[in-house]
Amino acid sequence: MKTFLKLKKKDWLLIIIIICVAGLAFFLHEKIGGRGANCVTIKVDGTIQGVYSLAEDQEIEINGGTNLLVIRNQEANMKEADCPDQLCVHQKPVSKNHESIICLPNKVVVEVDSSENSEFDAVTN
Amino acid sequence: MKSRVAYFGVFTALALIFGYIETLIPISFGIPGVKLGLANLIIVIALYRMKLSEAFLLSVVRVLLSGFLFGNYFSILYSLAGGLLSLTVMAVMKRQEGFSIAGVSIAGGVFHNVGQLIIAALVVETFSVTYYIPVLLIAGLLTGLLIGILAGGMLKRLAELSF
Structure with a gap:
């Protein structure tokens, strides 16, 4: 398994960025989602x-x-x-x-x- | 030179079959639209072993063939948008220093979903699909990682082959 999964530093950075964007999108949607209601x-x-x-x-x-x-x-x-x-x-x-x-x-x-x-x-x- | 054509044919067939095999695996992620994307395994390997133009051609040919065989107009549209955006991003990432195959594949998986979501937003003409963004990002991350690990293992075993 170790030989396959050789993630480099930039890979981890990418993963973290993606998770952050996903979290941000989720958060924004929760915040703004109710605002359109009129x-x-x-x-x-x-x-x-x-x-x-x-x-x-x-x-x-x-x-x-x-x-x-x-x-x-x-x-x-x-x-x-x-x-x-x-x-x-x-x-x-x-x-x-x-x-x-x-x-x-x-x-x-x-x-x-x-x-x-x-x-x-x-x-x- | 002739063998390039043969290899292209084999890769096309593999990508098609992998896409078909995937529909036979009864694993559901519980979220509509999320799947492993086994066919992308072939695309990733092609990206690392073939010319870029060939990888793009392979991607388009695969989408069109599987679309005509199993899908419809809309599935071709979605797959094409996802596949081409994904491959473009992967090609750019591959040129950057410091990303492993898994990293490139993760970006590919994520942007595959992003491309499809853009088409979905255009087709449905609302932005209400945006609530799907977090789900699709994380799904793309996981499937991309898995495909990357598989592709890394396969490329190692295919090391002595050159096409």
């Missing part, structure tokens, strides 16, 4: 009901009043729901990209998004 998409039973900006404080009645979503301080929080378990109401507010609040009984999905994002995350063949 709106919430509300879906009921899979169909989009509306897209609302996180920038302005507002209260949104979903599904004719079964759920009440409150946007305040760039965060979206489910304030009221008429379902028995109240799981979505107890969930903490969402503000970062791709965070979501889901109310299963009413089939309501609230997802944070950035408005520049295209409809598709990726295309595969």
Whole structure:
């Protein structure tokens, strides 16, 4: 094994640089990733009901009043729901990209998004 | 002179077969798109034993052939971008003093992934693929190291052969 693995000083340097860049990229993505988030998409039973900006404080009645979503301080929080378990109401507010609040009984999905994002995350063949 | 053509043919066949063998190995790294890149072993050896122009030609021929045989338009595009960028970087690295085969191969593995990611970003037209960068860098590092170790061992055993 030793005869195969003869890494020179510059090889180690290269390895360290690559690991550092990877770490930096990871760190930057964690930092910046949430920044693009500026709106919430509300879906009921899979169909989009509306897209609302996180920038302005507002209260949104979903599904004719079964759920009440409150946007305040760039965060979206489910304030009221008429379902028995109240799981979505107890969930903490969402503000970062791709965070979501889901109310299963009413089939309501609230997802944070950035408005520049295209409809598709990726295309595969 | 004739033997050069023969060797080129053998190398092309080897690269193709290695690429095929790889699909038979049921080892998954658990991350889509990450694979060992056994065919690159042949490319690395070609880089050290053949003319640079021949190594490039080998890389292109391999990608086109395996693309037509097993892949599609997109896989050719991705492989070509990855393969050519990887080989270019490896050729530059090889000329620098102080890098071993493993080091050159590591750079090759990393830039193979970077080339594919660039194409992915262009095709999908978003930068959301950037979250994949750290994963692909580390994956390229590990696979490149492994290929480098293998290539080093093989080159030593092929020492008496010259093509």
